[in-house]
Amino acid sequence: MLDLEVAYRSMVRMRAVExxxxxxxxSGEIHGEMHVGIGQEAIAAGIEPLLTDDDxxxxxxxxxxxxxxxxxxxxxxxAELFERDGGLCHGKGGHMHLFxxxxxxxxxxxxxxSVPIALGYAFARHYRERAGLAVAVLGDGAAxxxxxxxxxxxxxxxxLPVVFLCEDNGYGISVARDAATAGAIERRGEPYGIPGxxxxxxxxxxxxxxxxxxxxxxxxxxxALLVCDCYRWSGHYEGDTDHYRAxxxxxxxxTAERDPIQRLRARLIAGRANEDELTEAEAAExxxxxxxxxxxxxxxxxxxxxxxxxxxx
Amino acid sequence: MSTAxxxxxxxxxxxxxxxxxxxxxxxxxxxxxxxxxxxxLGGVFGATRNLQRRFGERRVRDTPISEMAFTGLxxxxxxxxxxxxxxxxxVDFIGVCLDQVYNQAAKNxxxxxxxVSVPLVLxxxxxxxxxxxxxxxxxxATFAHLPGLKVVMPGTPGDGxxxxxxxxxxxxxxxxxxxxxxLKQRAGTARHPGAIDALDQPIPLGQAATVRSGGDLTIATxxxxxxxxxxxxxxxxxxxxxxxxxxxxxLVPLDRETLTSSAARTGRLLVVDEDYLSYxxxxxxxxxxxxxxxxxxxxxxxxxxPDVPIPxxxxxxxxxxxxxxxxxxxxxxxxxx
Ligand SMILES: Cc1ncc(C[n+]2csc(CCOP(=O)(O)OP(=O)(O)O)c2C)c(N)n1
Numbered sequence: 282m283l284d285l286e287v288a289y290r291s292m293v294r295m296r297a298v299e300x301x302x303x304x305x306x307x308s309g310e311i312h313g314e315m316h317v318g319i320g321q322e323a324i325a326a327g328i329e330p331l332l333t334d335d336d337x338x339x340x341x342x343x344x345x346x347x348x349x350x351x352x353x354x355x356x357x358x359x360a361e362l363f364e365r366d367g368g369l370c371h372g373k374g375g376h377m378h379l380f381x382x383x384x385x386x387x388x389x390x391x392x393x394x395s396v397p398i399a400l401g402y403a404f405a406r407h408y409r410e411r412a413g414l415a416v417a418v419l420g421d422g423a424a425x426x427x428x429x430x431x432x433x434x435x436x437x438x439x440x441l442p443v444v445f446l447c448e449d450n451g452y453g454i455s456v457a458r459d460a461a462t463a464g465a466i467e468r469r470g471e472p473y474g475i476p477g478x479x480x481x482x483x484x485x486x487x488x489x490x491x492x493x494x495x496x497x498x499x500x501x502x503x504x505a506l507l508v509c510d511c512y513r514w515s516g517h518y519e520g521d522t523d524h525y526r527a528x529x530x531x532x533x534x535x536t537a538e539r540d541p542i543q544r545l546r547a548r549l550i551a552g553r554a555n556e557d558e559l560t561e562a563e564a565a566e567x568x569x570x571x572x573x574x575x576x577x578x579x580x581x582x583x584x585x586x587x588x589x590x591x592x593x594x
Numbered sequence: 595m596s597t598a599x600x601x602x603x604x605x606x607x608x609x610x611x612x613x614x615x616x617x618x619x620x621x622x623x624x625x626x627x628x629x630x631x632x633x634x635l636g637g638v639f640g641a642t643r644n645l646q647r648r649f650g651e652r653r654v655r656d657t658p659i660s661e662m663a664f665t666g667l668x669x670x671x672x673x674x675x676x677x678x679x680x681x682x683x684x685v686d687f688i689g690v691c692l693d694q695v696y697n698q699a700a701k702n703x704x705x706x707x708x709x710v711s712v713p714l715v716l717x718x719x720x721x722x723x724x725x726x727x728x729x730x731x732x733x734x735a736t737f738a739h740l741p742g743l744k745v746v747m748p749g750t751p752g753d754g755x756x757x758x759x760x761x762x763x764x765x766x767x768x769x770x771x772x773x774x775x776x777l778k779q780r781a782g783t784a785r786h787p788g789a790i791d792a793l794d795q796p797i798p799l800g801q802a803a804t805v806r807s808g809g810d811l812t813i814a815t816x817x818x819x820x821x822x823x824x825x826x827x828x829x830x831x832x833x834x835x836x837x838x839x840x841x842x843x844x845l846v847p848l849d850r851e852t853l854t855s856s857a858a859r860t861g862r863l864l865v866v867d868e869d870y871l872s873y874x875x876x877x878x879x880x881x882x883x884x885x886x887x888x889x890x891x892x893x894x895x896x897x898x899x900p901d902v903p904i905p906x907x908x909x910x911x912x913x914x915x916x917x918x919x920x921x922x923x924x925x926x927x928x929x930x931x
Contacts (some may be wrong), residue, residue, distance in 0.1 A: 394694065
């Protein structure tokens with residue numbers, strides 16, 4: 282069940298994490314390329330109530346929100362993002378290569394590579410006759426890589442419990458979706474017998490409703506495809522000049538009505554939630570994230586000598 | 595059982611490998627086999643024969659011709675606790691799925707700070723078969739260059755099973771290169787049958803085998819070139835030149851000790867490689883030996899595939915592939931120079 286207040290709190294946490302990460306880039310604590318998911322929170326929040334401990338999530342170069350909703354340890358994740366030791370990967374992975382095997386969560390910096398790997402997590406469940414599914418997260422840009430087509434076919438053929446979750450933020454770096462993508466991504470599963478839907482990815486209820494169906498199908502061995510419309514509120518990466526998107530377009534897309542968080546807040550208030558209580562909840566969540574960030578940043582720097590170890594296990 | 599009467603000598607390496615796989619699958623239900631034509635056909639070279647009959651389609655699966663998808667699937671399955679043994683029909687096809695091999699399988703253990711491991715085996719057929727530029731390569735150095743992959747290449751039919759067992763039991767991704775001529779040749783007709791009397795014994799990765807002893811030069815090599823070098827060595831012996839032949843068995847890990855101690859003894863190292871010459875195994879082994887033995891001033895030479903795509907027509911193919919005659923010539927040049 283989707284509890285809107287829980288979803289609201291969750292999205293506030295996501296936003297706070299991403300904003301902390303942006304500050305980390307500005308301060309130089311994070312020196313690498315960084316992709317945040319601001320504007321895309323409702324997608325992660327919409328699948329959050331459907332994810333179980335049995336499930337796996339394989340995400341992309343924009344992975345933090347999916348990690349949070351799959352209950353990856355947030356301090357350990359933040360420590361990795363802030364390039365510390367003692368986090369998920371001891372400084373060797375960084376933000377595009379997070380691994381949390383206790384949650385069967387991982388992500389990859391190679392566009393589209395998440396998709397077949399998710400099939401493997403799904404296959405392992407299927408093979409072991411264990412409960413659980415795998416979520417293959419991809420962007421709209423990744424929908425054009427061959428691995429996606431191959432994986433649709435293979436998942437359908439082997440009846441793997443997998444949900445293809447496409448976050449369509451309209452861009453692959455600077456190239457607009459319509460300049461790169463023929464036809465409708467949500468229909469790309471049809472020839473393989475995989476039903477697809479496109480929903481408003483800024484509306485957590487719409488995401489949840491469609492995801493509930495998709496997850497239900499996948500758990501029954503029928504792979505499903507869900508495309509969620511959203512807008513990338515930040516540059517492709519932190520520091521991106523983002524001159525390729527017209528200001529008028531950004532102004533039209535980045536409004537309170539299209540901000541998943543403000544949108545849900547307005548709805549909660551219209552549904553007679555107490556505004557002060559919401560503000561308090563928001564402050565509490567932000568404080569919680571601030572604690573996570575402080576704890577993560579307090580971890581030591583990795584020992585340079587460790588760079589040479591761990592190629593093989 | 596003495597080697598001469600061992601019935602396994604009647605088998606080729608593909609048969610020996612399929613038996614090893616079958617036995618190991620019987621012991622370990624985490625092992626699943628994927629690839630094109632590995633099921634009903636038992637692999638285009640026969641190395642998965644009988645497996646589907648014995649273990650069913652659940653464990654032995656023909657895949658669509660979707661190398662990206664099934665190698666990626668193997669990465670995920672390995673990280674989720676299975677032990678996939680994936681067949682890439684010809685190594686030449688690695689171009690369509692290399693990403694999953696070198697960016698995912700090879701790196702995930704390191705990138706995760708040791709949190710995950712990717713115990714998968716990528717078996718693939720390599721080497722000369724008269725099939726020209728896109729179906730004859732070895733590409734061993736390509737894999738060996740990429741950190742995080744173990745690279746195994748049996749040089750004798752009898753070593754195939756023991757090396758495969760070690761590859762499957764390894765926690766790391768292993769690229770297992772099977773030379774087509776070894777896959778097809780009866781073990782009994784090989785110049786050296788390898789560990790034909792200990793087929794169920796795993797052979798540790800990183801342990802070279804000295805398959806012939808000699809004091810005049812060391813020939814270090816791997817794969818089918820081991821057999822070719824042994825043949826060259828017997829020709830050389832007729833001229834009074836005694837070659838020591840070292841079968842590396844794995845390029846990664848590399849048995850530096852056996853390599854350098856042999857080269858130190860003979861003072862001469864010839865590397866024979868069916869992979870391309872430049873930036874390849876030959877240069878690497880020579881660098882290792884020269885760095886380690888610089889005081890001995892070892893004399894070195896390399897004999898590898900010149901830097902051309904492999905041509906189709908037999909006379910052209912023969913002009914580029916190392917063979918016993920050209921290996922012997924290279925050895926003579928090194929010894930007599
Ligand atoms: C195979 C591959 N090609 C190109 C890149 C460089 N790259 C990184 S992100 C990106 C855009 C991806 O777009 P999309 O899948 O829509 O995800 P988004 O960034 O919009 O979340 C590109 C081209 C890459 N990492 N991997």
